[in-house]
Every structure is written in structure tokens, then in C-alpha cells.
Amino acid sequence: MTHFGDHQVSIYAAGMLAGQIPAWTTDLASLERHAAEVLPPEALGYIVPSAGGGLTARANVAAFEQWRIVPRMLRDHATRDLSTEVLGTPMAAPLLLGPVGVQTLAHPDGELATARAAAALGLTYVHSTQAGHSIEQAAAANGDGQRWFQLYWPTHDELCESFLARARAAGYTTLVLTLDTTLLGWRPRDLDRGYLPFLANEGIANYTSDPVFNALLDKPAEEDPAGAGLAFAGVFPNPGLSWEQLPWLRERWDGPIVLKGLQHVDDARRAVDAGVQGVVVSNHGGRQVDGAVASLDVLPGIAEAVGDELTVLFDSGVRSGPDVLKALALGADAVLLGRPYLYGLALGGQEGVEHVLRCLLAELDLTMGNAGCSTPADLVPELLVRSPR
């Protein structure tokens, strides 16, 4: 049982008694501003912005504001327990570190720092296909921790099989198949800078550490980074994917499969028929379809349609403990965090990631307690009312 609130409060209480203030802000909403002060322009320009004019990214955050918590009183919450189990994976809290590519842009330790932070807090690390460190390196950093692998399904079957075999061998238990990025979205901030990390061989470590990928190259990646970048571009976009291909993947991965990026109830119903175990209701943090519906707005409908048959995860716009509470109350079994932990990574590597997670979990724990809730099972729709925006 983990009392994140007590833990965090005691850390800061001890610090305050010693006349210290925390190294970084505990106000997660302002983390982006702090990270912006330390991140190089390319990194900042890649991580922070979203597709188009940012309508969906803003809507994701704003959607949480229309839901308000109705705290309940005199419900003993002296003993609180945030722990849960999702698809057989034990979690200290219903929060995963979502798959984010190219974390080496934020900090040289990149995914290694994130995988270590996740393990230290008993949370699940999700390794991106676009990571700056390889499947095996991140697994070693994650150690005894819990880890899932996110797949961008390459157009090259043998490469896909190789990724799956490596992930399985390195102890990743669940496969997260991302469906919303078969083409990179229209991202003016990257386009205007003429910058894409992959062409500079940032974020293709899983590929350049793969024998099948390397066999596609004329020269080793170290000798010809541009060639490796182009070879990546030859296998990455996969707009031809369709539901008909899912059985192929199902046959090649014997653990749970989660489809990430669903926004429509009918797609969630098809996921049930496809024999997968879960979905992530997500619009990729607004980085793909600008103008897409806010992710939280479609969560209740999807949870109602498939919540009894599939594990329902959620991301896009989670910025605080109360946000996690709201997503769970609206039907999510757990949420994935995106940009906020990247800001922590930028500020302080592993410690920075841990700081963000501790703050978020402490705020969740304290908010739950003050609302009269002791466990994730207490987070039900009746805890919320809808207020005008």
C-alpha cells in the first residue's frame, strides 16, 4: 500500500522545517514554462506543440474543466490505497508513463531515466517504438519494474516480427498498438524549423539496434545517419493498415494487446470483435488531427459501450491529480501521462520525472481522500457533475 500523499507531504514538510524549498515547482500546470527555460529550441519545438493551430490540444485540457468534483463527507478515508492491476500488471497507482518517443531530446538519459523513475515508484513504463534508447537498454534500466511495449507497426513484416520478439525477450508484457499515427500529423512548428529528429538519427534506436533493419542499410547507421533516417522513413508511415490485418499481429503476440488512439464508439466495438484486451482513448495529445474531439469528451461513451469487455485506458490532457480522478470516474481503468513527465525529465532527469510523478500522485491521493474516496474503485460517475464551461 502506498500513501503518496503522506509521502510527499512528509518530504516537503521535512524540507520546509529545514528551511528548504523543493527544487522544482509543485504546480504541475506551470512545469511547461519551467522546462521551456532549459530545453533547446528543437527539443521544445518538437515536444510541446501539437498539430495545426493547437485547437485539440487546448480542448483536451479544457474538457477537464467542465467536470467538477462533488466531495463526500464522513467517509473514513484514513487508509487509502491507490494500487490496482491492469491486464495482469500490478501498479502502485492507476497511472502509466505513456509512450513518448525521442526522450533523449529532453535529457541525455532519455528513456533510461524514465524507465528507472517508473520502476522506483511502482508504475508501468511504456517504451515507444520511436525511443532514443533501445528496447533492451530501457528494459535493463527498468529492471524489476513493469513494462509494456508500444508498437508503430512497420510496413516491413520481418522488422515487425523482430520488434515483437525483442520486446517479449526483454520482459515487456503488454503490446500497445498505436493506430492514430500511420502518418505524422501536420505540425507547423516542426515544418517551419525544417527539423525532424529521425533524420538526425534521434529516436530510431530501436531500429538501428535491429538486425533486420540494419540489413536494409547500404552502410552502417553511424557512417551514414542520413541513410538510416531515410530507411526509417521507408518503413514507418503505414497508412494501409486496416482491421483485417489485426489477426496477423494477434497470432504473433501472446500477451495482452491494447489499441491506442481510439475516439469512436464503433471503433471500440470493433476492438472487442478483434480479440484485443484493451483500448487507450486518446488523440495523441492533439498532435495528429487538429480539430479532433477532446479525448475526455468521448471517454464516457466508449467506457459505457465496452467497459465490461475491455480494459479502458485514457490519455491526452491529464495535468493534475484531480484530472486523473475525473478520468477514472468517467470510466477509465487507468490513465497514461504524456508531456508533463517529459517536462520533469528536461528539468532533472530521473529525479525530475520522479518529482512530477510524486506530485501528481500526492495530489491524487489527497484529492481522493478529501472527496471521501479511498481506492480507485470509489471513483464513480456520481462523484462528478458537469458545469458550464
Ligand SMILES: Cc1cc2nc3c(=O)[nH]c(=O)nc-3n(C[C@H](O)[C@H](O)[C@H](O)COP(=O)(O)O)c2cc1C
Ligand atoms: C514528444 C511526444 C512524442 C510522442 N511519441 C509517441 C510515440 O512514440 N508513440 C505513441 O504511441 N505516442 C506518442 N506520443 C503520444 C503520447 O503517448 C500521448 O498520447 C500524449 O502525449 C498524451 O497527451 P498529453 O501530452 O496531453 O498528456 C508522443 C507525445 C509527445 C508529446
Ligand SMILES: O=C(O)C(=O)c1ccccc1
Ligand atoms: O511525435 C509523435 O507524437 C509521435 O508519436 C511520433 C511518431 C512517429 C515518429 C516519431 C514520433
